[in-house]
Amino acid sequence: MSNNGAHLGFEQKLWKAADKLRSNMDAAEYKHVVLGSIFLKYISDSFEERHEQLQEQVSEWADPEERDEYSMENIFxxxxxxxxxxxxxxxxxxxxxxxxLT
Structure with a gap:
């Protein structure tokens, strides 16, 4: 994943969302929501980066929707x-x- 500063401001949005959640739920519930969201964001970033690479290689028999294209690179x-x-x-x-939830 590239870290070129393009996601600046994400932390601020995440903090504001966390403040809203903290006011509406117990800390025991809150941690599951936040940790799950952070994990999903992390694996989605890795997935999207690989997806873009595969889209560029479509003419070379790469399929961006093939699960194996991700697992062989240790990407969810x-x-x-x-x-x-x-x-x-x-x-x-x-x-x-x-x-x-679905």
């Missing part, structure tokens, strides 16, 4: 509706809780 396969980008697109939807 992330299904379409579990990808961070999908969740971001749907974050303002009233059914976001259901989207996350």
């Amino acid at each position: 396969w992330v299904p379409g509706k579990a990808r961070w980008s999908y969740l971001q697109k749907n974050a303002k939807q009233p059914e976001i809780g259901k989207i996350i």
Whole structure:
């Protein structure tokens, strides 16, 4: 993963979201939500980077939707509706809780 500063501000958004969660739930519940979200963001970043590489290699028989293309690089396969980008697109939807749980 590249760390070129493109994600500056992410920490601030994460902190604001954490403040909202802290006011609405017990710390025992909160840790599961936060740690799960951080883990999903981490594996999604790795997945997206590999996905972009594979899209550039499509003409070379690489398939960006093939699980094995990720596992052979020790990267988690992330299904379409579990990808961070999908969740971001749907974050303002009233059914976001259901989207996350499925």
